[in-house]
Amino acid sequence: MxxxxxxxxxxxxxxxxxxxxxxxxxxxxxxxxxxxxxxxxxxxxxxxxxxxxxxxxxxxxxxxxxxxxxxxxxxxxxxxxxxxxxxxxxxxxxxxxxxxxxxxxxxxxxxxxxxxxxxxxxxxxxxxxxxxxxxxxxxxxxxxxxxxxxxxxxxxxxxxxxxxxxxxxxxxxxxxxxxxxxxxxxSPIEGGAIVKYDGLYYCLGSLLTGWWPNANQYATAEKLEGPWSEFRDVAPPETLTYGSQSTYLLKVVGSETTTVIYMGDVWRPYELSDSRYLWYPLQIGGGEMALKPFEGWMPGPWEIDVGTGVTRIASAPR
The missing domain is CATH 2.115.10.20 (Glycosyl hydrolase domain; family 43)
Incomplete structure (x- = not known):
């Protein structure tokens, strides 16, 4: 998990x-x-x-x-x-x-x-x-x-x-x-990450607030050179992307489905060795990308079968 x-x-x-x-x-x-x-x-x-x-x-x-x-x-x-x-x-x-x-x-x-x-x-x-x-x-x-x-x-x-x-x-x-x-x-974005999903490019990044989390945003384009859409929040803005900052978008192409994983850092600037990771499968498609937990305020445990690409949230029904 x-x-x-x-x-x-x-x-x-x-x-x-x-x-x-x-x-x-x-x-x-x-x-x-x-x-x-x-x-x-x-x-x-x-x-x-x-x-x-x-x-x-x-x-x-x-x-x-x-x-x-x-x-x-x-x-x-x-x-x-x-x-x-x-x-x-x-x-x-x-x-x-x-x-x-x-x-x-x-x-x-x-x-x-x-x-x-x-x-x-x-x-x-x-x-x-x-x-x-x-x-x-x-x-x-x-x-x-x-x-x-x-x-x-x-x-x-x-x-x-x-x-x-x-x-x-x-x-x-x-x-x-x-x-x-x-x-x-x-756009004032750092921590930039890009993924191509179903023929569309998605670009995700963090606002310029240093070590402190903010509402990460994404844009889309049909071609890498653009034009790119306006940036929108990838998670409810009040969560500050659940305290994390984007670092990478990992695409896992399985035999049954393709999953895109949000990889974020949860920085602890006063003790960087104790900084944590927020990885979670994204809801993505049709120009929309969202980081949303199954239940509660913070994403919970989950697992992935890299062969099939299928994910399972621990608290979700089988």
């Missing part, structure tokens, strides 16, 4: 440390990458952890695949957030994108560099080697997301604060660079 907002133990019995993360499916195994906020991390590091699962409910720790030892040699405060891993079929490599940020001379904030970092590995759960950091297309990049279209094309989603919105950008053929922006959506 997946029990939202509760401690989620891995195969070692330890709370999963994969915050701000995403999932890719490789040969029938799901791999979950995210920020490792463990309190016993080596000081001055921002590691990325990898977990593997066959059923999306039980997760095996595969290790800290990126050690995050100040790879860009930033002087002063720095930060790595929201790792996303792509599998480049053309090269066979696994490519990790990260939001890399840090101080610049004359500024106190650790969020002034606004870059992406790139690391690479021959295997999905091996040790990723740092390549470089840069501003995609010369633009500021803060929260990042990833999207793989039905045709296999890979895209990076990145928020650009000076432009007041976010880009959906196509990656280069080897996935090591950002080739072009195919859409710019002028």
């Amino acid at each position: 997946i029990d939202p907002v509760k401690i989620w133990p891995d195969n070692r019995g330890q709370h999963i440390q994969a915050h701000g993360g995403a999932i890719i499916d490789v040969d029938g195994t799901f791999y979950w990458f995210g920020e490792d906020r463990s309190p016993d991390n080596e000081p001055g590091t921002c590691p990325v952890a990898c977990y593997a699962s066959k059923d999306l409910m039980n997760w095996e720790f595969r290790g800290k695949v990126f050690d995050g030892r100040n790879p860009a040699n930033i002087e002063g405060l720095w930060q790595i957030e929201r790792p996303k891993v792509f599998h480049c079929k053309a090269t066979g490599k696994f490519v990790m994108y990260l939001h890399l940020d840090g101080q610049v001379p004359g500024h106190w904030s650790r969020y002034r560099r606004a870059e992406v970092g790139v690391a690479i590995c021959d295997t999905i759960d091996g040790k990723y080697e740092w390549l470089r950091s840069f501003r995609p297309l010369g633009k500021e990049s803060r929260d990042i997301g990833q999207f793989i279209d039905d045709d296999g094309q890979a895209y990076l989603i990145f928020e650009c604060r000076p432009e007041g919105g976010f880009h959906i950008a196509r990656l280069s053929g080897d996935y090591l660079d950002v080739a072009e922006s195919v859409a710019f959506i002028k």
Whole structure:
């Protein structure tokens, strides 16, 4: 069972440390990458952890695949957030994108560099080697997301604060660079996530309130380049998306149905290692997307059969 907002133990019995993360499916195994906020991390590091699962409910720790030892040699405060891993079929490599940020001379904030970092590995759960950091297309990049279209094309989603919105950008053929922006959506959204369902694109994001939850919103488009609809609330606004912030939309295509799972982070900014996860199947179709629990105010336990795509809410009738 997946029990939202509760401690989620891995195969070692330890709370999963994969915050701000995403999932890719490789040969029938799901791999979950995210920020490792463990309190016993080596000081001055921002590691990325990898977990593997066959059923999306039980997760095996595969290790800290990126050690995050100040790879860009930033002087002063720095930060790595929201790792996303792509599998480049053309090269066979696994490519990790990260939001890399840090101080610049004359500024106190650790969020002034606004870059992406790139690391690479021959295997999905091996040790990723740092390549470089840069501003995609010369633009500021803060929260990042990833999207793989039905045709296999890979895209990076990145928020650009000076432009007041976010880009959906196509990656280069080897996935090591950002080739072009195919859409710019002028809306104050971060934590961007996209899914294509029944021929329609759905884009979900969080408003700009830092660590604090808000009413996440979504828009739709028939083409990735738009035009995109106005943004609407994905959950009752008074719930502040049940205290969570979007990080990824996971589509599970089963033999009986296709399920889209909302993946959100429930941040605990004063104790980030104790931050939780809110995963829940979305009601989606016909241009509508909703995060609604079966009963009560907070989504309860549920399970999924990844073979059929069928979900069952614990309190729902069989």
